[in-house]
Amino acid sequence: MINRHEDTDNKYHIPVLLQQTVDGLITNLDGVYADVTYGGGGHSAEILKRLTEKGKLYAFDQDEEAIANKIEDRRLTLIKTNYRFFESYIQNLIPIDGILADLGVSSHQFDAGYRGFSIRFDEPLDMRMDKSAKLNAQTVLNEYEEKELASVLYLFGELHNSRLLASKIVKARSIEPIVTPSDLKKALSGVTKPHLEKALMVQLFQAIRIEVNDELEALKILLASSIRVLKPGGRIVIMSYHSLEDRLVKNFFRSGNLEGHLEKDLYGNIISPIRSLTVKPIVPDEKEIETNPRSRSAKLRIGIKI
Numbered sequence: 001m002i003n004r005h006e007d008t009d010n011k012y013h014i015p016v017l018l019q020q021t022v023d024g025l026i027t028n029l030d031g032v033y034a035d036v037t038y039g040g041g042g043h044s045a046e047i048l049k050r051l052t053e054k055g056k057l058y059a060f061d062q063d064e065e066a067i068a069n070k071i072e073d074r075r076l077t078l079i080k081t082n083y084r085f086f087e088s089y090i091q092n093l094i095p096i097d098g099i100l101a102d103l104g105v106s107s108h109q110f111d112a113g114y115r116g117f118s119i120r121f122d123e124p125l126d127m128r129m130d131k132s133a134k135l136n137a138q139t140v141l142n143e144y145e146e147k148e149l150a151s152v153l154y155l156f157g158e159l160h161n162s163r164l165l166a167s168k169i170v171k172a173r174s175i176e177p178i179v180t181p182s183d184l185k186k187a188l189s190g191v192t193k194p195h196l197e198k199a200l201m202v203q204l205f206q207a208i209r210i211e212v213n214d215e216l217e218a219l220k221i222l223l224a225s226s227i228r229v230l231k232p233g234g235r236i237v238i239m240s241y242h243s244l245e246d247r248l249v250k251n252f253f254r255s256g257n258l259e260g261h262l263e264k265d266l267y268g269n270i271i272s273p274i275r276s277l278t279v280k281p282i283v284p285d286e287k288e289i290e291t292n293p294r295s296r297s298a299k300l301r302i303g304i305k306i
Contacts, residue, residue: 014107015042016239016295020282021100022046024302025237030054031097034090034229036083036222037061039106041069047100048073058093060086062130065108082130084221087229095231101222104241105129105209107294117209119201122180127209137208141178146170156216156244157207165191165204206242219245223252227273230305236274241297246281253278253303277302 015021021043025033029052035044038061047057048071056075061067062082070078079089083101090096109129110118116126116137125137140152150166153159165188172178172187185201192200210216226236240246251260256272263271281299289296 014292014294015040015046016102016292016298017282017284017288017300018042018046020300021102021237021239022050024277024282024300025098025100025235026050027233027235028097032056032058032090032093033098033100034086034096035059035100036086037100037102038069038078039063039066039102040108041066041071043100043102044076045071048075051075056093058086058090060089063106063109064131065112066106082218084218086222087225090229094229096229096234097231098235098237099222099226099230100237101219102239103215103219103245104239110294117205119181119198119205122182124179125181125184125208127205127212129213133212135212137212138177138179140208140211141169141184142173152211153204153207155207156210157203158243159200159203159207161191210244216244216248219248220258223248224258226303227256227305232305234305235277236303236305237300238303239298239300241299246299246301249301250276250281253301273306274303275306277304 026047029050031051033047033056035047035057038044038059044057044059051057057077059076059078060081060083061078062080064080067078067080081089105117109115113121113123116124125141127137128135140149144152146166149169150162153165154162159165168191169178169187178184178187181201184204185197188200230236238249240249248258252258253274253276254260255262255270256274265271278301281301283300284295284298
């Protein structure tokens, strides 16, 4: 007996663009699929609803709190690992029919103050998606050299005053360690106007989180793996939440390589093992944004293996 897990409106994480995502993913109801960012299981539950008894879903998440949300369904295999390693776990299944990745931070991770992802809670800064990892946000803020810290803020937070910010942080931590969001705000007091402080903190938190979890490198590995893993006609569906991720996905779907270099034949046609099915990204409508404000920045792109 299969438990199809009807609760897709999961408190752990409200799945964004749920129907559009799964519509774009599934082409074979008997197929094999990978949800590489399981989270609260919302997208996985919808995938399982649509697959037949022959279908299979392999899901991955590095967060042990996500693993605890496992759906009881014999067609689902849930594996605790970062999605950069997912290819090695499905070697005997290749090629598969589709890959889904919902990037970024889950609602649960933002709302659990003790995880240190949110500026709303004055809890110790952490930001590890895998709680067994050694590197955390406090290490980045308190131990990185000034030049290295400035680079992180510039590359991953797109902060053009990154050198000033890094200098302020280094000066503040020489007096006392930066442990909580309020410590970080204090260190950067006067850097920007009060009404811009929240936006600055959001960019800072993004930069530090990406560094802690090596998120962009993991995405690059996932994209490269998709070419080897998918069968012809297979889909890769990726939801991103900031420009750094979306740019990587857009360029890869357009060119078939991580560098974004276009190769063309004698007739000017692009030579690529993958093609984008979304000229423009799919974004949430006003109703979804009103229901789930965190969906506001979501961009969904769909690629197909040629």
